[in-house]
Amino acid sequence: MTEEQKLIEKLQRIESLFAGATTTGEKVAAANALERIREKLTDVQKLDPPVEYKFTLTDMWSKKLFLALLRRYGIEPYRYYRQKYTTVMARVPISFVNETLWPEFQELDETLRSYLEEVTNRVITTSIYADSSDAEVRQGRLKGTEFKE
Template structure:
């Protein structure tokens, strides 16, 4: 997948999570963003924001999640002495359940696959062409 194809796929995911209804809407990324922001505002009026703690597995996931929060004008933070992969945010629960977390999981999956492909290709071309996993041996202490 090229970088252009990746960006197009990520935009399609955004439109999907915004609730685009017509073909014309699906072509308008700005409209999709506004629909999601409107959904967040509506959720904020109906229910109180609560503090969520997200513990992400790696720097890539954390960067993606923080960017997604900032896209929706949410303020990510963490407390002193929390792990660097912890992200805190105050947000209405329905927005997390219906929009934020599902969109993050889908975007994260696409980016992870893309980064895995690039890593494998670079290693195969520049380090060694045999990219098979390590052999599995019976342990001496199990025998």
């Protein structure tokens, strides 16, 4: 099994956890997990109407993951003109964000980040240079030329 396949399986297990799957038998019913969460969202919207949320994500990987989660639940993501590219707006019930969407995103995001960091370190140490430790920290600061990406 490849690293990518392991990651996909882990992400699917996390999704099953948030959808309520607890036993091996429920893995068969995991295909219905998305529908259960969508039904939960519909029920929540009756008591807790959607409000506009502004989600500020730190990088494009997190944004892509978050957009996929929103769309999977039938929530339309958008952003306003001149908002940063990593900003995502959505109309979502507060309780759904707090109880389902954000906790699931955080767990999936941590798993994805861990995988990306592992792959990045492996590629750098294998193809560029074996020492991937951080830069030395020195006291004071000398005047010099600054380069920004």
